[in-house]
Amino acid sequence: MRSPLSLEVPLQSRHLSALVRHRLAFDESVWVRRALIGLALSFVGLFLVLPLVTVFARALGEGPARYFHALTSREALAAIRLTLFTAAIVVPVNLVVGVAAAWLIAKFRFPGRSLLLTLVDLPFSVSPVIAGLAFVLLLGRSGLLGPWLQSIDVQVIFSTPGIVLATLFVTFPFVAREVLPLMQSQGNDQEEAALTLGASGFQTFFRVTLPRVKWALLSGVVLCNARAMGEFGAVSVVSGHIRGVTNTVPLHVEILYNEYDSTGAFAVASLLTLLAVVTLLVKKFVEWRTE
Amino acid sequence: MKKSVLPGFGLSLGVTGLALTLVVLLPLSGLLLETFTLTWPGFWSAVSEPRAVASYRLSFGAAFASAVINGFFGLLLAWVLVRYRFPGRAIVDALVDLPFALPTAVAGLTLTALYAKNGLLGQHLEPLGIFVAFTPVGVVIALTFVGLPFVVRTVQPVLESLDPSLEEAAAVLGASRWQTFRRVIFPSLFPALLTGITLSFARAVGEYGSIVFISGNMPMRTEITPLLIVTRLEQYDYAGATALAIVMLAVSFALLFTINVLQRWSQPRHA
Numbered sequence: 001m002r003s004p005l006s007l008e009v010p011l012q013s014r015h016l017s018a019l020v021r022h023r024l025a026f027d028e029s030v031w032v033r034r035a036l037i038g039l040a041l042s043f044v045g046l047f048l049v050l051p052l053v054t055v056f057a058r059a060l061g062e063g064p065a066r067y068f069h070a071l072t073s074r075e076a077l078a079a080i081r082l083t084l085f086t087a088a089i090v091v092p093v094n095l096v097v098g099v100a101a102a103w104l105i106a107k108f109r110f111p112g113r114s115l116l117l118t119l120v121d122l123p124f125s126v127s128p129v130i131a132g133l134a135f136v137l138l139l140g141r142s143g144l145l146g147p148w149l150q151s152i153d154v155q156v157i158f159s160t161p162g163i164v165l166a167t168l169f170v171t172f173p174f175v176a177r178e179v180l181p182l183m184q185s186q187g188n189d190q191e192e193a194a195l196t197l198g199a200s201g202f203q204t205f206f207r208v209t210l211p212r213v214k215w216a217l218l219s220g221v222v223l224c225n226a227r228a229m230g231e232f233g234a235v236s237v238v239s240g241h242i243r244g245v246t247n248t249v250p251l252h253v254e255i256l257y258n259e260y261d262s263t264g265a266f267a268v269a270s271l272l273t274l275l276a277v278v279t280l281l282v283k284k285f286v287e288w289r290t291e
Numbered sequence: 292m293k294k295s296v297l298p299g300f301g302l303s304l305g306v307t308g309l310a311l312t313l314v315v316l317l318p319l320s321g322l323l324l325e326t327f328t329l330t331w332p333g334f335w336s337a338v339s340e341p342r343a344v345a346s347y348r349l350s351f352g353a354a355f356a357s358a359v360i361n362g363f364f365g366l367l368l369a370w371v372l373v374r375y376r377f378p379g380r381a382i383v384d385a386l387v388d389l390p391f392a393l394p395t396a397v398a399g400l401t402l403t404a405l406y407a408k409n410g411l412l413g414q415h416l417e418p419l420g421i422f423v424a425f426t427p428v429g430v431v432i433a434l435t436f437v438g439l440p441f442v443v444r445t446v447q448p449v450l451e452s453l454d455p456s457l458e459e460a461a462a463v464l465g466a467s468r469w470q471t472f473r474r475v476i477f478p479s480l481f482p483a484l485l486t487g488i489t490l491s492f493a494r495a496v497g498e499y500g501s502i503v504f505i506s507g508n509m510p511m512r513t514e515i516t517p518l519l520i521v522t523r524l525e526q527y528d529y530a531g532a533t534a535l536a537i538v539m540l541a542v543s544f545a546l547l548f549t550i551n552v553l554q555r556w557s558q559p560r561h562a
Contacts (some may be wrong), residue, residue, distance in 0.1 A: 025471065052401075054405055058443055097307060101307040125493060126497065127497025127499075130322070134322040137529065138321030172314060176426070204298075210402075232394060250395075250397070253397065266400065
């Protein structure tokens with residue numbers, strides 16, 4: 001049998017909570033919310049959306065014919081080829097190395113482990129210009145290994161190998177950075193179970209570990225690729241800016257800009273911007289898949 | 292120390308060690324070895340000449356200003372993205388990473404076009420006496436763009452994991468919303484905020500690609516240190532370039548150390 005009280009109590013507490021919500025500050029007022037959202041959106045609009053839109057507006061400003069002409073010039077095509085070639089070497093190499101580094105740091109405890117982690121991350125804290133300078137000092141004509149390279153007739157600096165090496169340096173941490181936290185948080189239990197059931201090391205890696213980190217891996221690869229295709233500072237120092245030979249797409253943007261061919265510069269820049277937008281979409285997709 | 296039963300220690304150590312040595316350690320040790328060819332007076336005159344000092348002032352000053360701006364707007368963006376629901380929120384969240392994905396040369400090119408005399412923003416700012424392109428202000432704007440994601444992405448997860456009962460307790464005890472923010476929320480966000488600001492500063496100090504376009508590269512006025520290094524290199528003054536690079540590297544490593552300490556401090560505390 002219900003007491004009258006049991007009917008009253010919920011009512012009372014509902015009134016009380018309404019009163020509390022009204023009087024006490026659990027949330028910002030609607031106007032504060034709107035002002036903060038408005039300020040944040042204005043900042044995003046001014047600093048992110050406007051520059052993004054400007055690239056395409058300026059690239060297409062003189063019509064599509066002029067746009068495609070700038071993209072299909074001999075030098076632009078050579079730059080695109082070199083950038084694709086560089087990324088085709090750098091991304092697979094850093095994919096393998098990044099996964100190896102993540103496996104090593106996530107699955108084992110050994111002396112020097114945290115030092116190794118710092119070293120893998122190191123390229124993020126070195127200015128790209130200094131990375132380029134380091135390669136010039138090591139491999140350039142008057143560099144430490146310069147005489148030896150000349151004796152075997154290999155040119156690295158002011159040539160494609162130098163561009164590949166500098167790009168390898170600046171994109172070194174990307175894959176490990178994305179994969180490592182996930183591998184660490186997942187622990188070793190499933191791998192140990194697979195091994196106990198008789199799987200080989202590679203079977204365990206490809207059938208158990210890899211499927212569980214595939215989205216983080218995709219994210220790392222996409223970010224590594226974006227940086228590899230867009231790197232400017234390090235590549236600029238080692239490339240020597242030889243037109244049609246050691247010119248990557250970002251360097252070609254600078255050349256066109258310096259020649260006051262603004263539409264051409266924006267046309268070529270629009271390719272890199274499309275790459276950035278695709279990269280963001282993939283990254284967002286990965287976040288959506290892993291949530 | 293528990294011995295892991297997993298295989299592949301030797302293989303992964305070999306691959307990582309080899310790549311790390313060839314790609315990262317060898318070139319950096321080449322740079323350090325080059326410093327031994329410098330004499331102390333030569334080093335000192337290279338790093339203390341007026342043009343170098345002016346470049347540090349701009350590089351570190353503009354990086355600091357941009358990091359502070361990013362600290363404010365990064366906190367605001369993180370707050371709005373975590374706490375409020377509004378149309379386009381997912382798009383804004385994705386856009387925050389744009390400076391990571393957009394090549395810096397493109398950022399420099401498009402910001403210069405916007406803020407130049409005939410640009411969309413520049414044509415309204417210059418009559419007001421605000422000159423952005425080819426001035427230190429332009430450098431700050433470019434560095435703000437480049438460092439934007441760091442504060443948002445370090446504050447966001449901490450804000451998401453914040454225990455709502457603390458705020459409710461503050462409200463029940465009679466705190467105004469502003470008091471709750473200032474005395475309860477902000478202190479728990481502060482380590483992450485400081486980490487984000489330092490990351491943004493470290494990134495800005497080394498930035499080169501976007502600055503080349505927007506700064507105009509005038510010695511003593513709008514020349515950042517990385518650009519001076521490139522200039523020395525193009526003059527075949529390897530000793531001068533190395534000396535400046537050593538100064539920059541020392542600052543970067545000091546920042547890296549600070550970030551590590553800050554990150555340990557800002558780890559979300561588990562009850």
